[in-house]
Amino acid sequence: MNPNIIIYDLEILKAIPDPRGGEPEVGIEYCEGWKDHANMGITVLGVYDYLEDRYRVFLDDNKEEFAKLLDSRGPLCVGFNSIPFDNEVLMHTEGWRAPNTAICYDLLKEIWNALKLQSAFNVGTHGGLGLEAMCEANFGTKKSGNGAMAPILWQRKQFGAVIDYCLNDVVLSKQLMDRVLAGHPLINPKGGKPLLLRNPV
Numbered sequence: 001m002n003p004n005i006i007i008y009d010l011e012i013l014k015a016i017p018d019p020r021g022g023e024p025e026v027g028i029e030y031c032e033g034w035k036d037h038a039n040m041g042i043t044v045l046g047v048y049d050y051l052e053d054r055y056r057v058f059l060d061d062n063k064e065e066f067a068k069l070l071d072s073r074g075p076l077c078v079g080f081n082s083i084p085f086d087n088e089v090l091m092h093t094e095g096w097r098a099p100n101t102a103i104c105y106d107l108l109k110e111i112w113n114a115l116k117l118q119s120a121f122n123v124g125t126h127g128g129l130g131l132e133a134m135c136e137a138n139f140g141t142k143k144s145g146n147g148a149m150a151p152i153l154w155q156r157k158q159f160g161a162v163i164d165y166c167l168n169d170v171v172l173s174k175q176l177m178d179r180v181l182a183g184h185p186l187i188n189p190k191g192g193k194p195l196l197l198r199n200p201v
Helices: 060-073 082-091 107-114 131-139 150-155 159-181
Strands: 005-012 042-049 054-058 076-079 104-106
Touching (some): 005 082, 005 150, 042 082, 042 159, 054 060, 054 159, 076 082, 082 104, 107 159, 131 159, 150 159
Parallel strands (some): 076 104
Antiparallel strands (some): 042 054
């Protein structure tokens, strides 16, 4: 029987200001930065459901279905940097529901734990372990875009491109989780050594 697990990832509505101080694009709405969870908004939430073996897309018009999914089964919710980012955005966006941290498995956090890194990000020790770096080292797969561009594309009404990008991140996260569930180590992109993550099942 397939495990009661979902993989999830979201894209935000408001763009992130250029950290180098570049001029904002005319006609594009911005939040204050990557920590401004309360003002980011949500455009799309992508999910892979292991139990039903299907991908799902949640937008404003069916966001309550995501809450029903959490309530009906209480699945283990797996993401990449999902506890400090996706969950915070969900929690601070009206009408959306965040999963309880107790039923969350954050792949990035587990990578840091396996490497015995502190929970506070330090670019010297924690850098180079992002979703694309991990998947490229292990599977030769890459992200299909840039998270900072997703809200700009959405505001330009390129909805299909953003949904496609979001679901590709779900696919990449699932590749990593499949290996964790199989009990196999991942390859650390920084040095190429095997890295065994905690199996939550």
